[in-house]
Amino acid sequence: MSPAPAAVPPVAVPVHKIRVILADDHPVVRDGLAAILNRQPDMEVVAEAADGEEATELYDRLQPDVMVLDLRMPKRDGVAVVEMVLAAHPHARLLIMTTYDGDEDIFRCLSQGAKGYMLKDAPRTEILAAIRAVSEDRPYASSSVASKALQRMAKPSLTQRELGVLQLLAEGRSNKDIARRLSITEGTAKTHVKAILTKLDAISRTEAVAVAHKRGLVRL
Amino acid sequence: MSPAPAAVPPVAVPVHKIRVILADDHPVVRDGLAAILNRQPDMEVVAEAADGEEATELYDRLQPDVMVLDLRMPKRDGVAVVEMVLAAHPHARLLIMTTYDGDEDIFRCLSQGAKGYMLKDAPRTEILAAIRAVSEDRPYASSSVASKALQRMAKPSLTQRELGVLQLLAEGRSNKDIARRLSITEGTAKTHVKAILTKLDAISRTEAVAVAHKRGLVRL
DNA sequence: TCCCGCCTCTCTCAAAAGGAGTAGATCCAC
DNA sequence: GTGGATCTACTCCTTTTGAGAGAGGCGGGA
Numbered sequence: 001m002s003p004a005p006a007a008v009p010p011v012a013v014p015v016h017k018i019r020v021i022l023a024d025d026h027p028v029v030r031d032g033l034a035a036i037l038n039r040q041p042d043m044e045v046v047a048e049a050a051d052g053e054e055a056t057e058l059y060d061r062l063q064p065d066v067m068v069l070d071l072r073m074p075k076r077d078g079v080a081v082v083e084m085v086l087a088a089h090p091h092a093r094l095l096i097m098t099t100y101d102g103d104e105d106i107f108r109c110l111s112q113g114a115k116g117y118m119l120k121d122a123p124r125t126e127i128l129a130a131i132r133a134v135s136e137d138r139p140y141a142s143s144s145v146a147s148k149a150l151q152r153m154a155k156p157s158l159t160q161r162e163l164g165v166l167q168l169l170a171e172g173r174s175n176k177d178i179a180r181r182l183s184i185t186e187g188t189a190k191t192h193v194k195a196i197l198t199k200l201d202a203i204s205r206t207e208a209v210a211v212a213h214k215r216g217l218v219r220l
Numbered sequence: 221m222s223p224a225p226a227a228v229p230p231v232a233v234p235v236h237k238i239r240v241i242l243a244d245d246h247p248v249v250r251d252g253l254a255a256i257l258n259r260q261p262d263m264e265v266v267a268e269a270a271d272g273e274e275a276t277e278l279y280d281r282l283q284p285d286v287m288v289l290d291l292r293m294p295k296r297d298g299v300a301v302v303e304m305v306l307a308a309h310p311h312a313r314l315l316i317m318t319t320y321d322g323d324e325d326i327f328r329c330l331s332q333g334a335k336g337y338m339l340k341d342a343p344r345t346e347i348l349a350a351i352r353a354v355s356e357d358r359p360y361a362s363s364s365v366a367s368k369a370l371q372r373m374a375k376p377s378l379t380q381r382e383l384g385v386l387q388l389l390a391e392g393r394s395n396k397d398i399a400r401r402l403s404i405t406e407g408t409a410k411t412h413v414k415a416i417l418t419k420l421d422a423i424s425r426t427e428a429v430a431v432a433h434k435r436g437l438v439r440l
Numbered sequence: 441t442c443c444c445g446c447c448t449c450t451c452t453c454a455a456a457a458g459g460a461g462t463a464g465a466t467c468c469a470c
Numbered sequence: 471g472t473g474g475a476t477c478t479a480c481t482c483c484t485t486t487t488g489a490g491a492g493a494g495g496c497g498g499g500a
Contacts, residue, residue, distance in 0.1 A: 210392045379447085381446075404448070456486080
């Protein structure tokens with residue numbers, strides 16, 4: 001075989017680096033991700049966002065190959081960012097990265113069109129694999145996330161009204177109180193609560209709230 | 221002025237660098253912190269721990285100037301690490317770093333002897349300031365943390381028994397169920413629940429659970 | 441020793457919650 | 471337009487919860 005000319009570098013440099021935007025409200029996490037990604041020859045962090053609004057704007061302007069998104073951010077929630085970015089750019093490749101909070105968020109993001117979902121405690125290699133997969137438009141979910149998504153699909157989903165009632169339930173409101181706030185009768189409130197108990201497979205309202213917290217159906 | 225000899229570096233290098241151990245179960249966060257600290261001329265990351273056990277062992281072995289500790293870690297909880305390290309090394313300088321979770325954790329760590337407490341969304345400058353303060357044995361708490369600690373001190377604290385009952389309450393158990401699990405009568409369980417409601421200033425058990433979650437008195 | 445906090449247990453009574461079933465009004469999709 | 475889902479509302483009945491008040495035992499600190 002003829003040897004390669006001396007000018008060729010030992011490591012192959014890809015023609016197009018994967019251009020990445022990082023969106024996370026923790027400076028420490030952004031620095032950590034940036035440090036990991038910038039060590040890779042085929043990746044490049046082109047911008048960082050500290051909240052949801054910034055993330056949306058930066059995506060519009062820079063149109064990166066991948067945006068890594070934290071779910072919980074100030075100003076605009078990660079789910080809202082997914083929705084807005086995909087509305088403007090239907091082929092956007094978004095990778096959700098969050099400290100796991102229950103299957104509801106996973107389900108919502110993936111069903112809205114996010115390409116990948118992973119947890120913040122993932123090892124570096126997995127993070128890189130996820131970004132490469134998403135950049136090639138291949139879906140990515142770690143096995144724990146995938147199994148959660150499957151579990152979630154088997155469960156009955158709550159209606160909008162029920163979610164509203166559940167939120168008040170989680171705040172510790174009584175049926176009477178819920179009825180007042182929603183301008184319905186106490187009987188109707190009880191009907192909704194009963195439906196919630198059935199769907200969440202709970203015996204009491206307190207247990208329902210515990211289940212809701214575990215699944216990420218309500219926020220503190 | 222006579223110019224410095226060529227051998228002297230332009231930036232003053234302190235005689236003793238602050239030796240730091242990082243303990244956090246997220247590789248990304250460790251990388252981020254390491255990147256920030258290693259940029260400083262007066263700091264040096266000497267080890268990283270991915271769980272509480274490792275953190276305790278590494279502290280024993282390396283005796284760093286400061287250990288930065290995440291509160292939520294596998295195998296051994298951050299509070300337990302604080303307790304164990306301080307038992308073996310009464311002058312250990314520990315800086316708690318966590319995503320804010322309510323005033324209970326703050327209170328417990330600080331009252332156990334942790335020197336500092338800060339939030340993960342803190343800007344880089346604040347993180348560095350906290351580490352320098354703690355390394356000099358000066359307490360550090362960001363203003364939001366400090367005010368939380370003060371708030372907490374004004375509130376009545378629950379007894380051990382009440383905390384046990386509260387945990388079961390948060391899981392959605394009924395009085396009868398709680399009584400069975402704790403081997404007491406239902407009447408006694410009700411007495412405890414009533415005491416909890418009074419101390420947490422809640423009208424119903426569900427509201428009590430909501431308050432407990434906000435304060436970090438119970439874990440999911 | 442005496443008091444106090446904690447845990448235990450008891451009682452009564454009213455209010456709230458929960459189980460089961462029925463049903464009218466919309467609205468949307470097939 | 472028929473069927474299904476959703477929201478609304480009702481009744482009847484049982485169980486659970488919460489308020490109030492009292493009291494004995496036990497351990498530790500003044």
